[in-house]
Amino acid sequence: MSNIVWHQHAIDQAARGAQKGQNPVLLWFTGLSGSGKSTLAGALERALFEYGFHTYLLDGDNVRHGLCKDLGFSLEDRDENLRRVGEVAKLMVDSGLVVLSAFISPTREERDRVRALFPQGQFVEVHVSTPLSVCESRDPKGLYVKARNGEITNFTGISSPYEVPESAELTIDTSKGDLVTQVNGLLAYLKAIEVLNPPRQIAGAGI
Numbered sequence: 001m002s003n004i005v006w007h008q009h010a011i012d013q014a015a016r017g018a019q020k021g022q023n024p025v026l027l028w029f030t031g032l033s034g035s036g037k038s039t040l041a042g043a044l045e046r047a048l049f050e051y052g053f054h055t056y057l058l059d060g061d062n063v064r065h066g067l068c069k070d071l072g073f074s075l076e077d078r079d080e081n082l083r084r085v086g087e088v089a090k091l092m093v094d095s096g097l098v099v100l101s102a103f104i105s106p107t108r109e110e111r112d113r114v115r116a117l118f119p120q121g122q123f124v125e126v127h128v129s130t131p132l133s134v135c136e137s138r139d140p141k142g143l144y145v146k147a148r149n150g151e152i153t154n155f156t157g158i159s160s161p162y163e164v165p166e167s168a169e170l171t172i173d174t175s176k177g178d179l180v181t182q183v184n185g186l187l188a189y190l191k192a193i194e195v196l197n198p199p200r201q202i203a204g205a206g207i
C-alpha cells in the first residue's frame with residue numbers, strides 16, 4: 001500500500017451531485033430476512049426515481065449473484081460481503097447518486113464500519129424492525145422453515161445472531177401501518193436532511 005498514492009480528480013463528489021441537483025447519500029436498510037428491506041427500499045427508489053432523483057439500489061440477493069457470489073453466510077463471509085458492498089456504495093455516493101442498500105447486515109460492527117466510510121449525515125441507517133415472529137410467518141422464500149428443519153445452517157435470527165441497531169436514524173416496523181405511509185416518512189426525512197439540492201417543490205411527492 002505504501003507505494004500507492006491517492007489521485008485527486010478534477011470533478012469531485014460535490015460537482016457530480018450538483019450536476020444532478022441532489023446531495024448524495026446512502027440509505028442503509030438493515031433487518032431480518034423477510035422484514036421488508038427490499039420492498040421498502042424498492043418502493044422508495046421508485047418514488048425517488050419518478051421525482052427525478054438519480055438513484056441506485058444495492059440488494060443482498062442480487063449482489064450475491066455476482067460481486068459476492070463466492071461468499072456464504074458464516075460471520076466471516078458476511079463481514080466480507082458487507083465490506084465489499086460498503087466500498088461499492090461509497091463509490092456510488094462519490095459519483096453523486098442517492099444510494100439505497102438492503103442487506104441483513106447483522107452486526108453493529110459491520111454497520112458501523114460502513115458508516116465510518118462516510119462523513120456525518122451521509123450514512124442513514126434504517127432499521128427495519130419487523131419482529132422475528134412476523135418475518136417467520138411471512139417466510140416468502142420458505143427459508144425459515146428450512147432453517148427450523150436444519151436444512152439451512154447459520155440462518156439469521158434462528159441459528160445466527162442479529163444485533164439490533166442502537167442508534168439508527170430511522171426505525172420502521174412493516175407489520176404496522178402501510179407501505180405508502182412508510183415511504184412518505186422516508187421521503188420526509190430526505191427532505192429534512194436536504195437531499196434535494198437546490199430545494200424545489202415536486203407536486204404530489206410530499207417533498
Ligand SMILES: Nc1ncnc2c1ncn2[C@@H]1O[C@H](COP(=O)(O)OS(=O)(=O)O)[C@@H](OP(=O)(O)O)[C@H]1O
Binds near residue numbers: 141143
Ligand atoms: N443463512 C442465511 N441467513 C440469512 N439469509 C440467508 C441465508 N441463506 C440464504 N439467505 C438469503 O440471503 C439473503 C441475505 O443476504 P445478505 O447479503 O443481505 O446477508 S448479510 O448482510 O451478508 O448477512 C436473504 O435475503 P433477504 O430475505 O432479502 O434478507 C436470504 O434470502
Ligand SMILES: Nc1ncnc2c1ncn2[C@@H]1O[C@H](COP(=O)(O)OP(=O)(O)O)[C@@H](O)[C@H]1O
Binds near residue numbers: 032033034174175182
Ligand atoms: N411495508 C410492508 N408492509 C406489509 N408487508 C410487507 C411490507 N414489506 C414487505 N412485506 C411483506 O414481507 C415480505 C418480505 O419482504 P421483503 O422486502 O422481501 O423482505 P426482506 O428484503 O427484508 O427479506 C414480502 O413478501 C411482503 O409480503
